[in-house]
Amino acid sequence: MDIEVFADGRVVHGGRTYAASLGRAGILRDKHEGDGATPAGRWPLRRVLYRADRLPAPPGPLPVQAIRPEDGWCDAPDHPAYNRLVAKPFAASHEDLWREDHLYDLVVVVGHNDDPPVPGRGSAIFMHLKRDDGGLTAGCVGLRQDDLVELLGRLSADSCLRVHAAG
Template sequence: MPGDSLTALVRFGPLVFPAALGRGGISSFKREGDGCTPRTVMAVLGGFRRGGMLTPDRSATRLFRAGDTDGWCDAPAHAAYNRQVRLPFSASHETLLRDDVLYDFGFILDWNIRSRRRGAGSAIFLHVAKPGFPPTQGCIALKRRDLQRLMPFLRRGTLIRVV
């Protein structure tokens, strides 16, 4: 939103939604752990949703149901860096089944996945925001209802532009 480098407006056709960005703001030089949202164009590669949740997702992208064995590796030195992994997992990772609502619905964005560089950042998702839009760890986060309004239009290959 104007004057705040940690929030943004997401535009899709005539729709405009407020969003939270990374605690480090937007960066053209994204690095693992910097908390920045990468300044780039990222394609939607896939998505996930909380397993066991009964809320219909109406997503144009098939969402896999994340359970307690689903994680995402964020350890640059590991061979599975910036990949989905099965828990328990010995290297540093993020758990996709969280105690909060952030990953009730999430879309995997192609940041450092198809052409991976160690240390260039991992796990950039479009997901549900915390109330009040506090910064993320680098992801883009929308109100749950706003994300649900967009989900029917988010297909594999849909481009998300961060400027």
């Protein structure tokens, strides 16, 4: 059963509804690197990353991996590691996964533009924790920690993230 994401910030799965933060540019069908949009479409869920120093490993059928201080995610479209987990130090543009805030304490890697990655079509699309103020994301789906943990425990191995564009 898929996780359904709607433009009004509702996430629905198995009869439960969760409130989410989405990309600051809304949901777009034509995603590009740095546009701040959550990409419309149906995307597989690849794995779960989590901060073992802050949380226990979450339940569910997805592969689980602890985030290390040297972990990053390449967002440089011209680099061969584009839209991939990388080890720091890393010379090309990348996002740090080991953060001082709690946004990436729990991350679901969404299979958007990864098989294979197309340069400039968007990277680092995750389901992760919401900001304390509920603010918008750079293109990800943000959920409260309790909601994301619950959702992970309810998934099946073939669950996908289905993001619906408005209209």
